[in-house]
Amino acid sequence: MEFAQALFLVVAGHNDRQEHLSRARRLVLKVHLSASLSEGESVRFLPPIFGEVRLIVHQFLDRLMHDSGRPIPIFNQNAGSLDRRMDKAEFDRFADAYEDQHRENIAVTGEGPEYFAEYKIKAFREIVDRAGIEVNRICDFGSGIGNSIPYFRRYFPEAALTSSDVSERSLALGRQRYPEAGSCVLIENNRIPVEADSFDVAFSACVFHHIPHREHLTWLRELHRVTRPGGLIAIFEHNPLNPLTVHAVNTCPFDENARLIFARDLAKRLQAAGWASSRIQYNLFFPRALARLRPFENKLGWLPLGAQYVATARKV
Known part of the structure; x- marks a missing residue:
């Protein structure tokens, strides 16, 4: 599956984890929209596609989120201290x-x-x-x-x-x-x-x-x-x-x-x-x-x- 190969290359071939995250998002979105929009595909055809994608995505996220290197910047970059509250x-x-x-x-x-x-x-x-x-x-x-x-x-x-x-x-x-x-x-x-x-x-x-x-x-x-x-x-x-x-x-x-x-x-x-x-x-x-x-x-x-x-x- 092209998606699986592409996502594997993203994870294995680059060192910038933010690049991993950005490219993986685009790949996952592309594949699930393509599956949904393809002409002539029935709803019954979608689960096998999504089942394969599910495994790949979860494996990718496990690797991404449990890596011990730099944290992924997913919070507001302008928020200052991470623990600052809105009072x-x-x-x-x-x-x-x-x-x-x-x-x-x-x-x-x-x-x-x-x-x-x-x-x-x-x-x-x-x-x-x-x-x-x-x-x-x-x-x-x-x-x-x-x-x-x-x-x-x-x-x-x-x-x-x-x-x-x-x-x-x-x-x-x-x-x-x-x-x-x-x-x-x-x-x-x-x-x-x-x-x-x-x-x-x-x-x-x-x-x-x-x-x-x-x-x-x-x-x-x-x-x-x-x-x-x-x-x-x-x-x-x-x-x-x-x-x-x-x-x-x-x-x-x-x-x-x-x-x-x-x-x-x-x-x-x-x-x-x-x-x-x-x-x-x-x-x-x-x-x-x-x-x-x-x-x-x-x-x-x-x-x-x-x-x-x-x-x-x-x-x-």
Whole structure:
């Protein structure tokens, strides 16, 4: 297979690992788009192709990410210290302008914030249904200005929603935009101010890349505390292996202190925090111009080149 030979040469024939990453991204994207777009190919023909690509990609990523040499620069190069946090004051400062900045930043995809907010909640509903969980109480961790609220109402109409955030201004804007949204809690002192086992499920949308990586375990344990036994967590995050995602993060003022997270690292942290059965699914492979290919995305969840991914786990 030409792809396999090309990717092998990339890994074996060059010393610059960033060059490996860049060329591999282009190769993987090229092969999966070519397979999808070839005339006359049926859906049944795609899995064998993708099965071979899957093995090659995973072998490549294992070599790339476990190499002991220089780190791959997948976080915002302008962020300064890797552990610098965006604090409460900064979240409050960005709250009023967040919607416009977000809309401008993602315009290249052809979609607005509403599309990305809805896709997450719709996917979350599917995850919960597959897990067979009855959902009466939801925690939205890092809810921001409430962009997910109308979609929680659409896909979880009977559930009680609790929006939680460190930014008091963001919570106020969420209440202003959606007065009947449910309850809000202000996160302070490294704690979500609710009793243990308060929620059936916990949800987080692109929040953890704003939290210093050394603090991930703290917050994953806190979310474990507030989720009932048998409950589930779903964390949606940007994929640092997707070049368009990295570009969008690096050019967004709101993400100036962001440090993206490899999916496998987040899965390991979930397990270390006491969660069980962690799983990863990659999402958002096609922009609006290729929307006709989006029905194939469910078959591409293994491919680590989607713009985002979701990490899920259960509390046992």
